Amino acid sequence: MHAQRYVQEMDRVLSAIHRMSAVALNLTSPDFFDSFYTRPNGNALRLAFYPPPTTAQAEKEFRYGEHTDYSGFTILLQDEHDHSNGAGGLEVQDPGSKQWFPVLPVTTTTSFVVNIGDLWKQWTNDKWTSTNHRVSSPSLGTKGAEHSRLSIVYFTGPRADAVISTLPGHGVSRHAPILAGDHLLEKLARTNV
Numbered sequence: 001m002h003a004q005r006y007v008q009e010m011d012r013v014l015s016a017i018h019r020m021s022a023v024a025l026n027l028t029s030p031d032f033f034d035s036f037y038t039r040p041n042g043n044a045l046r047l048a049f050y051p052p053p054t055t056a057q058a059e060k061e062f063r064y065g066e067h068t069d070y071s072g073f074t075i076l077l078q079d080e081h082d083h084s085n086g087a088g089g090l091e092v093q094d095p096g097s098k099q100w101f102p103v104l105p106v107t108t109t110t111s112f113v114v115n116i117g118d119l120w121k122q123w124t125n126d127k128w129t130s131t132n133h134r135v136s137s138p139s140l141g142t143k144g145a146e147h148s149r150l151s152i153v154y155f156t157g158p159r160a161d162a163v164i165s166t167l168p169g170h171g172v173s174r175h176a177p178i179l180a181g182d183h184l185l186e187k188l189a190r191t192n193v
Contacts (some may be wrong), residue, residue: 007045010075010154014043017073017114025124026169036164042071042157042180050149053138063088063137063149068130069117070187071157071180076113078105079149086142087149093132100134119157119183125170157184 018033037043050063082089083102090103090113103113115131138145158164160181166173 036158036162041159046153048151064135066134071117074115075154077152085144086139087144088136088138122175125166
């Protein structure tokens with residue numbers, strides 16, 4: 001029951017993000033994205049649990065290597081201990097300098113990290129691009145290495161049969177239209193070799 005309620009609340013957050021996006025992208029209606037996200041859609045809840053690392057695991061530089069998310073927005077409830085006491089945690093890459101930066105959690109209130117997925121590049125004709133990110137490992141011998149890490153991840157994406165093409169008013173398309181489901185399958189095929 002709690003997971004179902006969480007998903008309902010994440011759908012409300014996503015709706016607000018979509019409305020803000022529609023306004024930011026000068027679309028004709030703040031409800032523009034609603035028709036792409038009717039059920040069944042590509043939204044999925046995932047618990048990302050990392051137990052305290054063994055010595056061999058802690059010697060690895062990353063708990064999860066660098067990547068971008070595939071579809072729509074990803075709404076992440078970050079582990080509150082990321083980057084404290086040598087714990088490692090979420091990092092994002094600056095696209096210009098290619099330098100990596102820790103994402104420090106806001107612990108004074110419930111807050112979310114929002115990543116943009118690869119599909120938005122297609123929709124916005126390269127105006128919005130996905131965020132390259134990774135999860136660094138805790139440093140051996142630190143307090144952070146003694147604890148597990150848990151993030152709650154809500155991946156979002158349009159329904160599989162939604163045709164994704166350059167948004168109105170965003171110039172001559174650099175990308176051919178594609179079904180959201182085909183886009184996801186192409187991304188999965190490239191990473192699951």
